Amino acid sequence: MARLNPWRWCVLACAGLYFLVPLAASVVFTVDVPGQGVTFDAYTHILSADGFLSSLLLSLELAAATIAAVLLLMVPAMVALRLGAPKLRPVVDVVCSLPLVVPPIALAAGMGTVLKWGPEHLSRTPLFQTFVAIQNPSFPFVLVLAYVVMALPFAYRALDAGLRAIDVPTLVEAARSCGASWPQALVRAVLPNLRGALLNTSFLTLALVLGEFTVAQLLGFQPFAVWIVTVSGSQAQLSVAVSVLSLLVTWALLLALAGFGGRSRTASRG
Amino acid sequence: MTATLPKAGAVPVASMKRRRRAPGWLAVLPLLVFTALAFGLPALAMFNGAFTVKGQTTGATSYSLSNLTTSLHGAYLTALLGSVKLSAVSAAIAAVLGLSLAQAVVTSRFRALREAVLTASGVLANFGGVPLAFAFVATLGNSGVLTRHLGLAKHGWDLYSFWGLITVYLYFLIPLMVLTITPALEGLRSHWREAARNNGATALQYWRHVALPVLAPSLLGGLVLLFGSAFAAYATAAAMVGSSVPLVTLQIADAISGNVLVGQENVALALSLDMVLVAGLVMAMYLPLQRRSARWLA
Amino acid sequence: MTATTRDKAVAEKAATVEFRRLRREFGKTIALDGLDLAVRPGELLALLGPSGCGKTTALRLLAGFEHPDAGEVLVDGQDVTGVPAHRRDAGMVFQSYSLFPHLSAVDNVAFGLRMRKVRTAERRARAAVLLELVGLGDKGERFPHQLSGGQQQRVALARALALRPRVLLLDEPLSALDAKVRLTLREEIRRLQRELGITTLFVTHDQEEALSMADRVAVMRAGRLEQCAPPSELYGRPATAFVAEFVGTMSRIPGHLDGTTVEVLGQRLPADGEVPATPEVDVLVRPEAVHVAAEGQGDARVVATAFLGATTRLTVRMADGVEIKADLSTHEAAALAAGTAVRVSLPRRPVLVAERAH
Numbered sequence: 001m002a003r004l005n006p007w008r009w010c011v012l013a014c015a016g017l018y019f020l021v022p023l024a025a026s027v028v029f030t031v032d033v034p035g036q037g038v039t040f041d042a043y044t045h046i047l048s049a050d051g052f053l054s055s056l057l058l059s060l061e062l063a064a065a066t067i068a069a070v071l072l073l074m075v076p077a078m079v080a081l082r083l084g085a086p087k088l089r090p091v092v093d094v095v096c097s098l099p100l101v102v103p104p105i106a107l108a109a110g111m112g113t114v115l116k117w118g119p120e121h122l123s124r125t126p127l128f129q130t131f132v133a134i135q136n137p138s139f140p141f142v143l144v145l146a147y148v149v150m151a152l153p154f155a156y157r158a159l160d161a162g163l164r165a166i167d168v169p170t171l172v173e174a175a176r177s178c179g180a181s182w183p184q185a186l187v188r189a190v191l192p193n194l195r196g197a198l199l200n201t202s203f204l205t206l207a208l209v210l211g212e213f214t215v216a217q218l219l220g221f222q223p224f225a226v227w228i229v230t231v232s233g234s235q236a237q238l239s240v241a242v243s244v245l246s247l248l249v250t251w252a253l254l255l256a257l258a259g260f261g262g263r264s265r266t267a268s269r270g
Numbered sequence: 271m272t273a274t275l276p277k278a279g280a281v282p283v284a285s286m287k288r289r290r291r292a293p294g295w296l297a298v299l300p301l302l303v304f305t306a307l308a309f310g311l312p313a314l315a316m317f318n319g320a321f322t323v324k325g326q327t328t329g330a331t332s333y334s335l336s337n338l339t340t341s342l343h344g345a346y347l348t349a350l351l352g353s354v355k356l357s358a359v360s361a362a363i364a365a366v367l368g369l370s371l372a373q374a375v376v377t378s379r380f381r382a383l384r385e386a387v388l389t390a391s392g393v394l395a396n397f398g399g400v401p402l403a404f405a406f407v408a409t410l411g412n413s414g415v416l417t418r419h420l421g422l423a424k425h426g427w428d429l430y431s432f433w434g435l436i437t438v439y440l441y442f443l444i445p446l447m448v449l450t451i452t453p454a455l456e457g458l459r460s461h462w463r464e465a466a467r468n469n470g471a472t473a474l475q476y477w478r479h480v481a482l483p484v485l486a487p488s489l490l491g492g493l494v495l496l497f498g499s500a501f502a503a504y505a506t507a508a509a510m511v512g513s514s515v516p517l518v519t520l521q522i523a524d525a526i527s528g529n530v531l532v533g534q535e536n537v538a539l540a541l542s543l544d545m546v547l548v549a550g551l552v553m554a555m556y557l558p559l560q561r562r563s564a565r566w567l568a
Numbered sequence: 569m570t571a572t573t574r575d576k577a578v579a580e581k582a583a584t585v586e587f588r589r590l591r592r593e594f595g596k597t598i599a600l601d602g603l604d605l606a607v608r609p610g611e612l613l614a615l616l617g618p619s620g621c622g623k624t625t626a627l628r629l630l631a632g633f634e635h636p637d638a639g640e641v642l643v644d645g646q647d648v649t650g651v652p653a654h655r656r657d658a659g660m661v662f663q664s665y666s667l668f669p670h671l672s673a674v675d676n677v678a679f680g681l682r683m684r685k686v687r688t689a690e691r692r693a694r695a696a697v698l699l700e701l702v703g704l705g706d707k708g709e710r711f712p713h714q715l716s717g718g719q720q721q722r723v724a725l726a727r728a729l730a731l732r733p734r735v736l737l738l739d740e741p742l743s744a745l746d747a748k749v750r751l752t753l754r755e756e757i758r759r760l761q762r763e764l765g766i767t768t769l770f771v772t773h774d775q776e777e778a779l780s781m782a783d784r785v786a787v788m789r790a791g792r793l794e795q796c797a798p799p800s801e802l803y804g805r806p807a808t809a810f811v812a813e814f815v816g817t818m819s820r821i822p823g824h825l826d827g828t829t830v831e832v833l834g835q836r837l838p839a840d841g842e843v844p845a846t847p848e849v850d851v852l853v854r855p856e857a858v859h860v861a862a863e864g865q866g867d868a869r870v871v872a873t874a875f876l877g878a879t880t881r882l883t884v885r886m887a888d889g890v891e892i893k894a895d896l897s898t899h900e901a902a903a904l905a906a907g908t909a910v911r912v913s914l915p916r917r918p919v920l921v922a923e924r925a926h
Contacts, residue, residue, distance in 0.1 A: 008374045008377065011370050011371055012375075012378075012383075015444075018441075019394075019441070022405045022406055022410075024408075025405075025407045025409035025414065025415040026404070026415075028415045029408035029409070029414065030408070030493075071298055072300075073301045074301065076298075076300070077300070077301040078298055079297070080294050080295070080297035080298050084295075085294035088294075088298050091298075092298060095301070095302065097553070097557070098305075098309065099309060100498060100553060101498075101546055101549045101553050102313065103504075103519070103542075103549060104502060104504065105523065106316060106540065106542035106545050106546055107312055109312075109316060109522060109526060109538050109539055110299060110314075110315045110316035111315075112526060112535075113312070113316065113318075113319050113539065114311050114315045117315075123367050145308040148308060149305065151307050152305070154396075163397070203392070204392065205395060207392065207396040210503075212398045212505075213398070213400050213504070213505035213508070214504045214508075214519075215401075218526060220524060228404070228509075232404065238408070239404055240404045242401075243401030243402075243404040247393065247402075251393045254393055255385070255389045255390075305689060353879070416687070461662045461663075462666065462668060464662070465660070465667075465724075466654075466668075467633070467652075467653040467654045467684060468653065468656075468658070469679050469727065469731065470654045470655065470680050471679075471680075471683045475683055479679070479683070480668055480670075484668070484670050
């Protein structure tokens with residue numbers, strides 16, 4: 001073991017260099033503007049930048065809706081797979097792996113085509129109103145649909161790992177024999193033990209939605225990532241500043257929540 | 271399961287059985303309906319569109335292979351091959367580097383380091399895209415900090431080239447590899463190393479004859495995942511405006527938005543289908559590998 | 569097969585192993601605190617002790633997976649502390665799951681020969697012989713996940729023997745198996761070890777396992793050797809109170825020491841071996857050495873009985889609250905149900921005394 005140490009430090013140092021230098025250089029880039037000297041304008045102007053708040057808000061709303069939809073769809077299904085419907089497992093397995101095969105851009109292309117059916121074929125039917133509603137620019141629900149699909153593989157794996165660690169049937173039977181009703185058994189006995197997996201799923205989904213660009217851009221909406229690209233043309237420093245901040249803030253957030261999740265896990269074990 | 275239920279009269283048992291059966295697939299149903307609508311419908315539309323041509327004068331539609339043929343010729347083919355090449359090379363490099371980094375982190379005694387690296391990997395692997403591209407433009411782009419201060423342009427450095435793009439892609443591929451391979455590395459039992467040593471294997475022989483073969487399914491699986499991820503990447507390349515590397519994702523976006531030629535939407539769908547086929551082929555290799563490694567490292 | 573076995577037994581004389589003043593610390597915990605122990609050629613020596621007593625560390629030092637902070641490990645009189653693990657010539661069987669999951673049983677056994685660049689045909693032939701030896705001749709092509717726990721440990725045993733090691737090391741090889749498999753494998757390991765005449769160290773925390781298999785048992789405690797003796801001596805004449813209580817069941821009865829005799833249960837009995845300096849002592853007695861008889865005026869009461877087959881174990885509570893375990897033939901015990909008033913006595917033999925607990 002001792003002999004491996006120099007190698008380990010070399011690897012860690014190289015990785016640190018590769019991953020930290022772009023972040024550091026980006027900060028330098030935003031602060032040290034050629035011709036203006038050192039200035040913090042890029043950061044002070046973020047809040048007042050046109051469209052920053054609205055696009056960030058839109059992304060956060062989309063993230064909240066996506067997380068809610070993913071959990072509401074996946075958790076009952078995954079628990080049911082362990083309790084009453086193990087035969088459906090291969091089906092769900094395939095359904096949740098398929099989005100890995102279809103790149104986001106292909107999904108966006110397909111969705112764009114479907115959305116065009118509205119005006120072309122359905123303009124006389126009530127469905128048309130639905131098509132219009134889900135494309136409302138202030139809250140494009142169609143993006144939530146796409147993001148849920150994109151999050152399925154991650155969510156499936158995270159929840160499956162969480163469920164594998166606990167014996168759901170025994171847990172439910174134990175709760176039932178203590179007098180809990182079915183819903184009580186699920187909410188009071190199963191979900192608390194899934195807390196780590198639920199947190200994990202939520203954060204992966206959050207990161208995915210906040211950073212998502214492809215589908216939103218191709219369908220013509222402007223959440224956070226698309227706004228950064230749009231603004232980069234005129235304000236390079238500002239866009240880099242926002243990029244770096246968003247990376248660091250997400251990381252810090254996840255680290256804090258991972259620490260929180262880890263502690264709660266050990267606490268519940270003890 | 272019914273056997274463990276408290277004994278009850280014949281009628282309640284029957285009704286209980288029915289009550290328990292029903293929620294089983296009812297709980298799975300919303301998920302299936304949702305995927306059918308949000309995923310199946312666009313996928314169908316893509317298939318349908320890829321094989322549909324609109325008559326230029328009549329506006330009538332007919333089925334043909336001409337979109338697919340177009341998508342496999344000229345600039346489109348170059349872009350498809352370019353994507354495959356870029357993805358394969360960057361995935362291979364990221365797999366090797368990611369394995370080394372994961373091994374260094376897993377064997378480390380500092381839990382805080384592990385936690386920080388794994389969380390950072392989660393962020394970079396999933397968040398990536400746009401912020402990442404801008405960070406690299408600011409660092410190594412034409413007016414980037416390092417480019418200016420180190421005079422990299424004089425040495426022939428170009429961020430918008432093939433290798434430049436690989437440099438950027440590694441930034442989210444290496445973390446993805448770390449995330450994928452870490453569970454497998456943690457599954458390597460210390461007993462295997464010791465048993466190998468005990469049977470006269472040197473450290474090198476242990477890696478050659480035990481560790482790598484045991485890790486092989488996970489490694490290949492990781493490689494496939496990285497390839498798929500690099501292949502599907504669009505945001506990074508799109509945000510680095512001015513890249514000279516032909517990529518299929520950029521071609522699809524151009525065809526949809528009619529940037530180059532008008533009326534190419536269905537070629538975009540055909541290109542998407544090409545992508546799905548490539549990714550599907552690669553995924554088909556991944557799933558059996560994953561099953562095997564799960565059995566070994568359980 | 570028999571030829572190979574005999575070859576081996578004749579070709580190499582069994583080795584001796586000696587630990588000298590071995591010391592090993594892990595941070596603040598002291599795993600070995602000056603261990604001295606000699607293993608005779610061809611014997612099966614069990615290292616027995618509670619978890620954390622350093623028995624596994626001793627074995628791993630011999631295998632070369634750990635390095636001593638001080639002291640020496642001698643094999644056939646030669647210090648091997650400087651020899652790297654892969655050239656130690658000591659075959660090891662681990663607790664569980666040590667088979668390489670990507671190799672079949674035959675390839676697992678042949679692994680060491682492959683490392684030595686032995687030709688494929690030759691090493692497979694030798695591996696097949698070894699698998700035959702452990703009774704798995706027909707399972708050679710199976711992978712570890714297709715074998716039961718007991719079969720996996722047999723393959724691991726064959727693998728440990730493949731390089732004809734001078735010493736065989738067994739690190740709790742049976743503890744992960746279920747009771748029945750454990751019993752048969754116990755006998756089989758013993759048979760093989762005798763047949764090959766190989767010097768063997770066997771780490772276990774199961775006293776029954778150690779007593780039934782080993783030529784000699786070394787009881788360890790807190791990194792030191794307490795006693796090393798054949799099983800019967802260990803049980804009948806334990807050198808220390810720790811050994812007495814760790815091996816088999818012992819009851820502690822308060823007594824008063826007076827010179828070399830001790831007064832206990834109203835009897836005066838000679839004390840055996842070393843005696844503590846304080847007069848207030850506990851007398852240590854085995855349950856089979858305790859006499860229990862019903863007596864209406866007795867101030868002791870039977871509080872529990874446990875049927876063990878031919879014998880029944882009684883738990884008797886004395887007037888002062890001390891509980892004593894006694895084994896009686898089931899026939900005798902029939903009259904002594906829980907709640908019966910009884911009188912307890914000891915046979916007129918020297919007894920072991922120890923400093924009073926608590």
